[in-house]
Amino acid sequence: MDIITNKEDLSLDLIDLVKLFSPNEDFSLNHEEVDLGNRIINKFVTIYNSERSEYAFAYNYDADLTPLKKKSLRKRNVKVHLYDVMAKLLNKTLPWGSLTGVRPTKFARELIDSGLAKEYVLAEILEKDYRLRKDKAKLTATILKNQRCIIRNDNLIDLYVNIPICPSRCLYCSFISSELSRVKDKMKTYLDCLLKEIEAVKKIVANKAYIVRTIYIGGGTPSVLTADELDLLLSALTFPVSEFTVECGRPDTITAEKLDVLKKHNVTRISINPQTFCEATLKRIGRNHKNKQVLEGYALALERGFNVNMDIIAGLPGEKLGVFKRTMQTLLDLNPENITVHTLSVKNGAALRDEQELLSEKEVPKMIDYAENLLSEKGYKPYYLYRQKNQLAGLENVGYFRDDKVCIFNIDSMEETNTVIAVGAGAMSKRIFNHEKHIDRLPNCKFIEEYIDRIDEMIEKKIKFFS
DSSP: OEEEESOGGGHHHHHHHHHHHOOOTTOEEEEEEEEOSSEEEEEEEEEETTEEEEEEEEEEOOTTOOHHHHHHHHHHHHHHHHHHHHHHHHTOOOTTTTOOSSOHHHHHHHHHHTTSOOGGGHHHHHHHHHOOOHHHHHHHHHHHHHOTTOOOOTTEEEEEEEEOEESSOOTTOOSSOEEHHHHGGGHHHHHHHHHHHHHHHHHHHHHHTOEEEEEEEEESOGGGSOHHHHHHHHHHOOOOOSEEEEEOOOGGGOOHHHHHHHHHTTOOEEEOOOBOSOHHHHHHHTOOOOHHHHHHHHHHHHHTTOEEEEEEEETOTTOOHHHHHHHHHHHHHHOOSEEEEEEOBOOTTSSOOOGGGSOOTTHHHHHHHHHHHHHHHTTOEEEEEEOOTTBGGGOOEEEEESTTOOOHHHHHHHHTOSEEEEESTTOEEEEEETTTTEEEEEEOOSSHHHHHHTHHHHHHHHHHHTO
């Protein structure tokens, strides 16, 4: 694949869109943008299956546009034009049309905020102007309607704590996460550094008069910590919040003692992630739990009054639609407050790279459609959505809720409406300036060993970042 453009700032967007269409290696694209003042012409020359084709598209824009708005308009138009080229060339459409990137709902919200779309016609505009498939355009508009908890306030923040450690590594995983057996001797030091960073964050919150809206402890698998380690960590998180989530994604890490510690520290919500209820698949992908442990962990969570999220994945290797349907039926028998339906994403960093191990992409859309229809029948509503690179069939991940039990942190972080102060190895802080429509990002060191060695440096950077 060879993609050349005379506008380097568009290069990644062109590459991402072409990859979603997945042409063969012999495909080449030459893009040229010609700016005629208030009119721009996009010229495309393609070579596909040894055949050369030329395409040209033109559009006008207001000469008084700011440079930022002009850049945004250019990017949107070139992607739509390229989408039309690829769709014609390959006789293929994509569920999300010309959209690339992680956050389709954020893009849609920006259309409304900028006056380019009204909420009541949003789905039609996404379908017509950006080539979204009708069902995906409707899903996007529905999610925006269900995100009524958004509050844009630069003094309102979310706190994220990262525990990038798991009991084992899943075959499809590309996260910067360590197996517990490899870092067990570093756990005490890691927690000491984490507590030191949390103390620094408390001073930042006090000095800036921030209000902590939610706390989210993710990973990795935070429930790999012992009950005593969890107690030590949670004792430091003294902010009064109405939503406090701890991921307990691996059912084999859940114990009554650990859940009692979470309850003692006012945790309100946990994740228990079966991913599938087919034990042969679990073994294949490197997850060591049994279905019995999912049920036992869920029963313990219900006894203590936690809201529970459960994740499943469509497109796991070896599974077909019938197996996925049985997983969905079992999940709905349990009736958790939140269900997240993921489409398998095969990243470069994951062990799962053999395309022959993957389910046919024709089967995966059937799974996603089945899940959406069944969840709707059972009273669940979609409330947040995100996409990842290399997802099968170019699909997405969607979170569903029932009985108004949304996860506010998921909405805030995906829509990037509130500042996130993030602590721990691999954590990413984001400072949101709503009035200026600007986001600054500050990453922590990725790996536990480096995080430990450079903790003072990261704290200093964080203090400066939020000053």
